[in-house]
Amino acid sequence: DGGITQSPKYLFRKEGQNVTLSCEQNLNHDAMYWYRQDPGQGLRLIYYSQIVNDFQKGDIAEGYSVSREKKESFPLTVTSAQKNPTAFYLCASSIRGYTGELFFGEGSRLTVL
Amino acid sequence: DAKTTQPTSMDCAEGRAANLPCNHSTISGNEYVYWYRQIHSQGPQYIIHGLKNNETNEMASLIITEDRKSSTLILPHATLRDTAVYYCIGYNAGGTSYGKLTFGQGTILTVHP
Numbered sequence: 001d002g003g004i005t006q007s008p009k010y011l012f013r014k015e016g017q018n019v020t021l022s023c024e025q026n027l028n029h030d031a032m033y034w035y036r037q038d039p040g041q042g043l044r045l046i047y048y049s050q051i052v053n054d055f056q057k058g059d060i061a062e063g064y065s066v067s068r069e070k071k072e073s074f075p076l077t078v079t080s081a082q083k084n085p086t087a088f089y090l091c092a093s094s095i096r097g098y099t100g101e102l103f104f105g106e107g108s109r110l111t112v113l
Numbered sequence: 114d115a116k117t118t119q120p121t122s123m124d125c126a127e128g129r130a131a132n133l134p135c136n137h138s139t140i141s142g143n144e145y146v147y148w149y150r151q152i153h154s155q156g157p158q159y160i161i162h163g164l165k166n167n168e169t170n171e172m173a174s175l176i177i178t179e180d181r182k183s184s185t186l187i188l189p190h191a192t193l194r195d196t197a198v199y200y201c202i203g204y205n206a207g208g209t210s211y212g213k214l215t216f217g218q219g220t221i222l223t224v225h226p
Contacts, residue, residue: 033213040218042200042215042216043157044216045213045214045215058213059213088154090157092157100145100162100202100204100214101147102157102159102214104157104158105156106155107154109154
């Protein structure tokens, strides 16, 4: 079945460590996105990529980094510069960057101790 | 993109229609109205979208007023599995928000037995 796979589902890290969240899609979608969700809040866009080898900052990119070396993969690194990294992270993809119909993964919950 | 306003929460009896309102009085002529839902601790799921005309798919119906300042998402026969947070989003693919969806706090719909 086609879809988006995020891993790990749960992740615990010590303060000051970088962590990388994986996102893989087999939908042959051009565009991919990373969102962050805090408890009781809506989603906020971290980074997005409309095509391989290209990505743009979203609304809250500080303390995060991404790469898009392959069409199907869009990993997110939460760096030690991110002041409040504990959150629920959601990856999504869309067939093209201009559509509002996004397909989301199941999310990765990061807890920094 | 247009700012949308939704009630914080709503209740519905199982088997009855759930009507979720959304105000988007500042929506521009080429902005679409998108609806997503998010079941607890899962990724959001696309439901439906529309521009001017009413739309229907296997999940729901979308009624947009003639002046496009508000819309209603209708789940015709709500089930317990429809309990979720529902997001109404204004999106203009050709504008400055290209590739970015803004998720607010949405409406918490609770379906009761």
